[in-house]
Amino acid sequence: MFDLPASVRWLDFQPGRRILVISDIHGNLEYFRGVLELAAFSPEDELIIDGDFLEKGPDCLGTLHFIMELSKRGNVHPVRGNCDGWHSVFEHDEDGNGHLLQYLRWKGCGFLWELFRNLGVDIMNIPRLSPYVPLLHAYDREFDFIRAMPDAIDSENFTFVHAGRSPDKPLEAHSQDELNKIDRFMARGDHFRKWTVVGHYPVVLYGEDRVCANPIINWEQKIISIDGGCILKDDGQLNALIIPHKDSEDFSFVAYDPFPERRVLKDQVGSSRSYYIRWGDSQVQVLERGEEFSRCRHVRTGYEMDILTKYLFTDEEITGCNDCTDYVLPLKAGDTVRVVETCSRGYFVKHNGVSGWYYGELE
Ligand SMILES: [Mn+2]
Numbered sequence: 340m341f342d343l344p345a346s347v348r349w350l351d352f353q354p355g356r357r358i359l360v361i362s363d364i365h366g367n368l369e370y371f372r373g374v375l376e377l378a379a380f381s382p383e384d385e386l387i388i389d390g391d392f393l394e395k396g397p398d399c400l401g402t403l404h405f406i407m408e409l410s411k412r413g414n415v416h417p418v419r420g421n422c423d424g425w426h427s428v429f430e431h432d433e434d435g436n437g438h439l440l441q442y443l444r445w446k447g448c449g450f451l452w453e454l455f456r457n458l459g460v461d462i463m464n465i466p467r468l469s470p471y472v473p474l475l476h477a478y479d480r481e482f483d484f485i486r487a488m489p490d491a492i493d494s495e496n497f498t499f500v501h502a503g504r505s506p507d508k509p510l511e512a513h514s515q516d517e518l519n520k521i522d523r524f525m526a527r528g529d530h531f532r533k534w535t536v537v538g539h540y541p542v543v544l545y546g547e548d549r550v551c552a553n554p555i556i557n558w559e560q561k562i563i564s565i566d567g568g569c570i571l572k573d574d575g576q577l578n579a580l581i582i583p584h585k586d587s588e589d590f591s592f593v594a595y596d597p598f599p600e601r602r603v604l605k606d607q608v609g610s611s612r613s614y615y616i617r618w619g620d621s622q623v624q625v626l627e628r629g630e631e632f633s634r635c636r637h638v639r640t641g642y643e644m645d646i647l648t649k650y651l652f653t654d655e656e657i658t659g660c661n662d663c664t665d666y667v668l669p670l671k672a673g674d675t676v677r678v679v680e681t682c683s684r685g686y687f688v689k690h691n692g693v694s695g696w697y698y699g700e701l702e
């Protein structure tokens with residue numbers, strides 16, 4: 340991908356209209372429909388899609404078509420994320436070094452992968468991509484839509500960008516990458532005059548010993564970070580931030596995940612000590628490999644915990660693992676939880692967006 344000047348769209352929201360913000364749908368149409376239903380989204384609302392509705396998930400083209408359909412009413416406003424800019428495939432010969440073809444083969448899913456599959460191009464068995472790129476013009480309508488998306492939407496009280504921005508220069512002075520690719524934006528400590536709403540960086544990664552996928556509203560910095568890690572995390576969710584109207588800070592949210600809801604039968608005392616092994620720092624040493632659970636030591640910290648063996652990447656002694664925690668949730672009989680994993684020892688569940696273990700019985 341090539342770094343280009345950012346395009347910014349100004350929006351004047353009508354007074355009194357609700358503003359919903361959803362980011363990082365990543366081709367998961369089921370989650371997207373689910374969260375819109377939970378939010379009771381209607382033509383009376385404004386909907387900001389804050390980047391990365393493509394890649395990683397199973398139905399990128401379906402998600403794009405759904406967004407294109409929704410956008411016809413004029414109240415749906417997509418912003419480009421770092422995973423959405425596929426129109427560049429026509430504008431630069433990205434096949435020069437073969438990286439794009441390698442990426443498609445390695446991923447085995449995603450927007451271009453779906454398009455080539457639909458066009459009957461066998462990605463695994465072509466030597467070069469360039470000769471096949473013109474076939475993609477069958478999807479000009481879709482590429483035109485992607486090309487037309489801004490890299491940021493600005494308004495009186497809210498700025499919507501996929502990943503972040505600098506407080507020291509106007510939005511228009513940023514490059515696309517500067518708005519689309521910043522990791523850990525909230526941890527930079529920047530403060531803003533008006534609210535900056537971002538996705539891109541799963542909010543769980545800001546946690547230390549606890550995993551919470553709910554939006555983070557930082558009142559001091561005026562940043563709202565909403566990426567619930569939909570599909571990227573085994574226990575991820577798709578959040579919709581709800582801004583009651585353009586002059587309101589009475590924020591709320593709804594979250595969709597596909598996990599079954601159950602009721603807790605016994606009180607459980609929460610753990611006082613826990614750790615969260617996460618993406619980017621997930622190297623573990625396997626001390627004792629079991630069929631269901633393996634005793635592991637987190638390499639950087641030395642912290643030991645039992646990890647679901649299926650979460651380990653390889654059979655080697657030093658390996659990586661999916662995000663996981665040994666946090667035991669404090670729960671009361673009657674609480675509802677959403678069950679992510681059912682194991683012989685108990686359940687890995689979510690309670691109000693927080694993930695952890697429950698070792699009692701469920702109704
Ligand atoms: Mn992103």
